[in-house]
Amino acid sequence: MKLITDIVTDILTKAVIESFGDTIDKNEIAIQFTKDINLGHLQTNIALVSSKKLLKNPREVAQLIIDNISTGEVIEKLEIAGPGFINFYLNPKFISLYINDFNPSSWTYDLDIEQGTTVIDYSSPNIAKRMHIAHLRSTIIGDSIKRVYKFLKRKVVADNHLGDWGTQFGKLIVGYKRWLDKDAYNENSLEELERIYVKFEQESANDETLLPEARAELKKLQDGDEQNKALWQDFIDTSIKEYNKLYKRLDVEFDTYWGESYYFDSMPLVIDELISKNIAKESQGALIVEFDESENLHPCLIRKSDGATLYATSDLACIKKKMETYDLNKLIYVTDDRQSDHFKQFFRVSEMLDWNVNNIHVSFGLMKFADAHFSSRKGNVIRLETLLDEAESRALKIVEEKNPDLSTEEKKEIARVVGIGAVKYSDLSQNRSSTFVFDWDKNLSFEGNTSPYLQYVYARIQSILRKADFDNSIKQDLVFSTEIENKLVLQLTKYHSIILKTAETCKPNIIADYIYELAQMFNTFYNAINIIKSEGIEKHSRLVLINKVADTIKSGLDLLGIEVLDRM
């Protein structure tokens, strides 16, 4: 099976070679979908790009290429347009066959076979803190990338790189020993741990002895002190238990929960390697790696002057461990963009060590309120659980308005799917590099460009298919006569290219944009033409078409981690 763009590119390439031999670089030959169906299905600008080299005007070049393309099975007609674009109109017969065979949810192309394993590191909350809405981005962007990779049949491992080895443990242990309320801890351990952490931050502002004390407790922990280690393990166990409740609601799953501590044993090995390869050196008592001035990077701190290790050390150890564990090709880290420099630093160090791995930082803009940043220290955070509860309860209210006759059970299920979907979609539909301004009404909206809109289209189509007694197994030629149907068809043919592009860029909003456009087109179609009242081949074609539209919406939403409903 081949992508439509590849089929047409092959035809074009052959014609270009016949016309101009190897004067034109094959890599320059590209096909793209047109913006407007009145300009054909696909277009190329090859004549414009190469006219200078050929010393001919672009329209003349286009004509020479067209002369070597025979119309028929695939191409119905060709046109030269504007300054020298070549527009391709696909043969309706070819489209009919293509749509009949089109299965959005399966990837049957033998291109893009990435060798080796990709590990995606995402979510990665800090132990002993409840997750708040800022954790949402990493969690669902990472999950979506994982789904896209799986779709493309790549080997992928989802890793939750828990923050279980930072300075917060020094602070927590101090807080635990000084201020812990045992009853509160038994009742709601994470909430109590959060309380003593916040208390530590407040107290240490006035008490200068607290911070050194926390550092000392951390050191004791890192040196294997029994009591501190037991406390630490307890913090981790309770935390993971709580996180898993939220992951389940979000339908997010991990293959491994390798926190920073998992790499503890590898860290000295990394340090040895850095020293023996003369990459790291001592500076002011610490061990650092310096970079060339042109890199515009600060030195990477490997070991502190007190001997303790740092973030970069554990991240390097993490790469090492993963190279040992997997046939590793790529590591994807999904974190906010404040950490960009840190990633550049240890990626560079990994290169200096000649480690053969493709490190990618998938960064995203911070989530904030219109007028303030979130900060657990300030205490102005919205907990993830609160957000999900609110989403479901708002959705339930609307289901009760729109569909009072459904059973309580079904209404609850619809509210769950719609509510969680709305939360995820409002995030994933935005380009991840933008700062995300959180607003209750905007993020929990159920109208316009939202997941409920898409789910609604899906449910509408299911309703039509039920009423029309659509039989999916009947195969006959399809005929699409109206412009809107042809737009829908063209949109469907783009789907698998869109997924490939999403994988290349790690930008789930590309899929979101695409399905939204598809859904909009369907609604236009739906309002203009009564499908059930159509007849004969026209009716069958339309039912096949909307069935494929529904499957595509379902598949696309699935890649965003969003469910669909047969009724809502």
Added chain:
RNA sequence: GGGUCCAUAGCUCAGCUGGAUAGAGCAUCGCCCUUCUAAGGCGAGGGUCAGAGGUUCGAAUCCUCUUGGGCCUACCA
């Protein structure tokens, strides 16, 4: 100071590896449920793509500078 990301409609944002007339949602105004689910559709108004240069047949997109923001700036992660 250095680095980095950003600036698109009243608001929130797509579009950015250069392509034809810059899009959507919200908000505002008008219309469409005796018709397959109105969480919908159709239409209207709304733009110096921050500004100035440059590259190009072609620039919101690439380069340079300016202005205004966010973030980072070795012993946190």
